[in-house]
Amino acid sequence: MSVHCFAVKKVEQYQMSFEFLRRKVPAAPAQKASVAGPVMAWHNSGRAAWSPRDTVSLTRSGFTQNPVGFRAVKLISEAAANLPLILQDHQQRYDEHPLLNLINRPNAAQGRAELFEALYGQILLSGDGYIEAVSSEGLESDSTLPLELHVLRSDRMRIIPGSDGWPVGYEYQVGGRKHRFEGAGRQSPVCHIKSFHPQDDHYGLSPLLAAAQAVDVHNSASAWSKALLDNAARPSGAIVYRSPDGQGTMTSDQYERLLSEMENHHQGARNAGRPMLLEGGLDWKPMGFSPSDMEFQKTKEAAGREIAMAFGVPPMLIGIPGDATYANYQEANRAFFRLTVLPLVNRVVAAVSDWVSDYSGHGMLLKPDLDQLTALAPEREAQWRRIGEATFLSDLEKRSLLGLPVLDLKINE
Numbered sequence: 001m002s003v004h005c006f007a008v009k010k011v012e013q014y015q016m017s018f019e020f021l022r023r024k025v026p027a028a029p030a031q032k033a034s035v036a037g038p039v040m041a042w043h044n045s046g047r048a049a050w051s052p053r054d055t056v057s058l059t060r061s062g063f064t065q066n067p068v069g070f071r072a073v074k075l076i077s078e079a080a081a082n083l084p085l086i087l088q089d090h091q092q093r094y095d096e097h098p099l100l101n102l103i104n105r106p107n108a109a110q111g112r113a114e115l116f117e118a119l120y121g122q123i124l125l126s127g128d129g130y131i132e133a134v135s136s137e138g139l140e141s142d143s144t145l146p147l148e149l150h151v152l153r154s155d156r157m158r159i160i161p162g163s164d165g166w167p168v169g170y171e172y173q174v175g176g177r178k179h180r181f182e183g184a185g186r187q188s189p190v191c192h193i194k195s196f197h198p199q200d201d202h203y204g205l206s207p208l209l210a211a212a213q214a215v216d217v218h219n220s221a222s223a224w225s226k227a228l229l230d231n232a233a234r235p236s237g238a239i240v241y242r243s244p245d246g247q248g249t250m251t252s253d254q255y256e257r258l259l260s261e262m263e264n265h266h267q268g269a270r271n272a273g274r275p276m277l278l279e280g281g282l283d284w285k286p287m288g289f290s291p292s293d294m295e296f297q298k299t300k301e302a303a304g305r306e307i308a309m310a311f312g313v314p315p316m317l318i319g320i321p322g323d324a325t326y327a328n329y330q331e332a333n334r335a336f337f338r339l340t341v342l343p344l345v346n347r348v349v350a351a352v353s354d355w356v357s358d359y360s361g362h363g364m365l366l367k368p369d370l371d372q373l374t375a376l377a378p379e380r381e382a383q384w385r386r387i388g389e390a391t392f393l394s395d396l397e398k399r400s401l402l403g404l405p406v407l408d409l410k411i412n413e
């Protein structure tokens with residue numbers, strides 16, 4: 001035997017020895033052998049799944065798909081948009097004025113209530129509201145005020161900051177095209193009204209973002225309720241199989257037949273209460289929910305209260321039970337207007353009137369007429385009586401405390 005053949009034989013012997021010592025791990029099967037594998041293999045990792053936090057996703061999940069968020073936004077925006085407004089300067093109040101005409105008819109498709117409802121809705125849903133002024137520059141017009149006012153969608157608007165961080169323009173994107181509004185500040189073509197945001201210099205914080213987790217919980221609870229209704233509104237159970245020889249394994253044909261009968265004859269609202277025929281060693285074991293498992297309805301109501309609280313709406317006004325903060329509906333409605341609607345309206349209409357006044361060069365103040373607000377009529381009446389009986393105040397001081405101009409009411413001719 002040559003030296004080469006002897007060396008090859010030794011190498012093969014060593015390889016056989018290592019193969020004997022090497023641990024063999026069997027390969028994992030492609031699927032479970034049990035016919036109940038598709039049912040038994042399901043499990044939940046326990047991780048919470050939250051919806052995206054961008055404006056479009058939040059609006060879809062918290063407004064268009066959530067009744068509490070929808071009603072809260074509609075309640076605030078409609079109440080705020082329908083408040084009567086008055087226009088005045090430091091000397092008189094106006095019944096007729098070009099600015100009032102512009103506010104009452106901002107464009108050909110909208111009136112005052114429609115424009116402000118859209119504006120308030122954008123602020124509540126995204127934290128930002130944008131109004132575009134269509135300038136009369138280049139047209140034959142005696143007025144320097146804008147010709148029309150339009151509300152722009154917040155999710156399509158982007159602020160362009162300058163080198164110093166202050167906005168120098170706005171970019172509006174729609175249909176794959178971008179339009180840039182140049183200029184910011186005085187006589188800007190866009191009026192930007194934003195909510196307070198402690199961590200952003202350019203964009204506001206939406207109440208919907210603060211209530212995002214409560215929105216997810218409320219939507220998940222609604223989906224759970226829908227699943228219960230689809231399953232005859234009763235807890236599910238287990239079908240236990242015992243063969244004559246004591247084994248608990250069904251054949252494939254038996255399992256498929258049982259599954260088909262359950263889906264066709266014992267699932268859904270129309271099959272609720274139908275008796276089940278069990279044969280061949282089958283036994284039904286109901287698995288009812290414990291009282292703690294059935295707390296999802298209370299969880300849903302608690303999430304609804306959190307959503308309403310984020311928007312500043314008393315849950316009583318939306319129809320959520322279990323809220324005893326206010327003694328009656330009238331008190332809750334008064335608190336709603338005083339703490340939620342009026343602060344929003346005062347901030348928005350003051351910004352709009354100041355922005356539009358820059359075009360005319362004459363400072364005007366647009367504000368809600370509290371004397372025509374029915375919800376606050378008792379408080380307003382008490383304020384008038386208290387100030388009127390204060391003999392130590394002059395007439396000018398009384399008018400100032402009541403928010404009236406210095407001179408008597410005049411109709412501008």
